[in-house]
Amino acid sequence: MIARTALGDRDAFAMLYEATSSKLHAICVSVLKDRPEAEETLQEVYIKIWQGAGRYASNGLSPMTWLITIARNRAIDRLRARTSRPVTFPSDEAETLPSSEPGPEAATIRTQERKLLDNCLAELGKDQAEAVRAIYLEGQTYADLAARLDKPINTVRSWLRRSLMRLKDCVSQ
Structure with missing residues (x-):
């Protein structure tokens, strides 16, 4: 599927997404601990896969390992970016936000x-x-x-x- 995706085959890309998206989403969620941000990251991951499929080389690593590495690295990049910039809320807005506590x-x-x-x-x-x-x-x-x-x-x-x-x-x- 990756090889066909590298050739621009949208059906192969759709099949690749269907077969791997739940696993890659779980990885993004486990790193980021934030479902909406993980979903955004997953979109970025699949854009990167679409653009970089031609660079995948089967060098003994499984295709899933390659995909997981892309997802994990992108999620870590986002996590690092998140921690490097503080989030501030106006004082009255912070009081109206629902609690994210379980x-x-x-x-x-x-x-x-x-x-x-x-x-x-x-x-x-x-x-x-x-x-x-x-x-x-x-x-x-x-x-x-x-x-x-x-x-x-x-x-x-x-x-x-x-x-x-x-x-x-x-x-x-």
């Missing part, structure tokens, strides 16, 4: 899920858990983490992949 039921579910994740991260060991948090929760790049740990980037990626597989097993139990 309700009691959602808060309870989130707390239970957080405890489950924390327990599973604790099973990984301190270094692996810190690496997973740095990459997937704080938005740090693989290169930054590899430099901080003084390890080759591919070693860090393999380490994170094994950690994620262990987390998946733990959470699904």
Whole structure:
């Protein structure tokens, strides 16, 4: 589908969108923690995919890995841009905005899920858990983490992949 998209095939692009949009949207939401902003970012991601499909080269990476990388990097870019510019509201407008805090039921579910994740991260060991948090929760790049740990980037990626597989097993139990 990516190769056909590179040739300007709109049907292939539509099929690619249908097959991957939910996964890429979930990645954007997990990084940005804001659904409307994640939806805007997802649109930007697919524009980038449409424009850059010709640059995709199957170099051992799966097409989905390439798409996820684009989505994750774009979401991190937006997150960094968001944190670099403060948002200000006129004082009277801020009082009329609805609360974005979750309700009691959602808060309870989130707390239970957080405890489950924390327990599973604790099973990984301190270094692996810190690496997973740095990459997937704080938005740090693989290169930054590899430099901080003084390890080759591919070693860090393999380490994170094994950690994620262990987390998946733990959470699904």
